Amino acid sequence: MQAITTHNLTKKYGKKTVVNHINLSVKKGIIFGFLGRNGAGKSTFINMMTGLAKPTSGSFEILGHQESARKDIQRKMGVLPDYSSFYENDTALDHLTYFSKILQLSLSKEELRQTLIKVGLEDAANVKIKNFSFGMKKKLGIAQAIMNQPEILFLDEPTSGVDANSVLTIHALIKEIASTGTTIFLTSHNLDEVEKLCDEVAIMNKGVIQTKGNMDQLRAQYQQNIAIYIKHSILSENQQIDLKKELSFLAESSNITSTYSELFVKDEKVIPEINRILVNNLIDVYRIEVDQPSLEEIFLHLGEDRESA
Numbered sequence: 591m592q593a594i595t596t597h598n599l600t601k602k603y604g605k606k607t608v609v610n611h612i613n614l615s616v617k618k619g620i621i622f623g624f625l626g627r628n629g630a631g632k633s634t635f636i637n638m639m640t641g642l643a644k645p646t647s648g649s650f651e652i653l654g655h656q657e658s659a660r661k662d663i664q665r666k667m668g669v670l671p672d673y674s675s676f677y678e679n680d681t682a683l684d685h686l687t688y689f690s691k692i693l694q695l696s697l698s699k700e701e702l703r704q705t706l707i708k709v710g711l712e713d714a715a716n717v718k719i720k721n722f723s724f725g726m727k728k729k730l731g732i733a734q735a736i737m738n739q740p741e742i743l744f745l746d747e748p749t750s751g752v753d754a755n756s757v758l759t760i761h762a763l764i765k766e767i768a769s770t771g772t773t774i775f776l777t778s779h780n781l782d783e784v785e786k787l788c789d790e791v792a793i794m795n796k797g798v799i800q801t802k803g804n805m806d807q808l809r810a811q812y813q814q815n816i817a818i819y820i821k822h823s824i825l826s827e828n829q830q831i832d833l834k835k836e837l838s839f840l841a842e843s844s845n846i847t848s849t850y851s852e853l854f855v856k857d858e859k860v861i862p863e864i865n866r867i868l869v870n871n872l873i874d875v876y877r878i879e880v881d882q883p884s885l886e887e888i889f890l891h892l893g894e895d896r897e898s899a
């Protein structure tokens with residue numbers, strides 16, 4: 591089942607088309623990363639999902655509900671906006687109590703405390719928000735977003751401006767929430783974070799989805815080679831030539847030297863075969879390192895495509 595399906599979803603501001611006929615589907619239960627440069631249209635897309643903006647044309651379903659069934663969607667949805675606002679004189683517990691009432695969740699104090707425990711703010715339940723660090727405010731924002739035990743959670747930049755320790759806690763929290771089956775739709779400018787957390791990624795550019803898939807699919811699509819670095823026993827010149835020839839069927843390119851070789855391959859599935867060739871040639875391997883292209887490299891590569899287009 592899909593958590594989100596959009597059909598030619600479009601948003602225009604005046605004459606400017608900010609979201610342009612997007613057909614996107616997001617599987618239920620995954621962590622989905624939504625990327626794009628500033629101004630690509632991500633927030634506008636999310637605002638339509640969360641009910642803050644109306645599509646100009648097209649439609650979408652969330653968890654099987656049409657956009658018109660906003661109340662049903664809202665009940666199952668949690669949202670951490672890019673910037674949450676708080677009454678600085680409220681405590682964490684006051685804040686959750688207030689939103690629990692607004693959302694008509696009728697949660698007990700104990701249930702609210704449990705939510706604070708989940709996000710690691712148990713000791714701050716009665717502390718005024720004005721004394722919170724930025725990271726604590728993000729965690730409180732997440733607590734607010736998960737109070738209703740949502741089936742789908744939108745997290746807009748959950749770790750931007752947050753200190754390294756809190757980043758780790760928030761990452762662990764996101765994984766824990768996802769492990770209960772909640773679909774997570776996450777935007778972040780931190781590509782490393784997206785690569786670590788997300789099962790699938792979509793990259794938006796100028797209002798359209800430029801690419802979508804898991805990391806393996808993105809690597810294959812953008813033909814980013816995997817680099818393999820091997821430190822091995824000393825090879826004579828003839829051995830180097832023979833090895834290069836044998837590996838030429840598996841590697842896109844290679845650089846074989848007497849003690850150290852670099853290979854560039856399309857698919858990591860060839861690594862065991864490379865290993866076998868080394869063993870058959872009685873070459874001792876002291877170290878082998880595999881360097882997969884990062885999401886950052888793919889993202890930059892997409893940028894090159896865009897600029898040369």
Ligand SMILES: Nc1ncnc2c1ncn2[C@@H]1O[C@H](COP(=O)(O)OP(=O)(O)OP(=O)(O)O)[C@@H](O)[C@H]1O
Pocket residue numbers: 603608626627628629630631632633634635
């Ligand atoms: N309410 C609005 N009225 C007019 N133009 C808007 C409005 N909201 C967004 N835009 C324009 O739409 C384009 C896309 O903006 P959007 O905020 O969706 O991008 P984004 O990908 O979320 O960028 P960022 O990563 O900087 O948040 C921008 O050119 C922006 O100026």
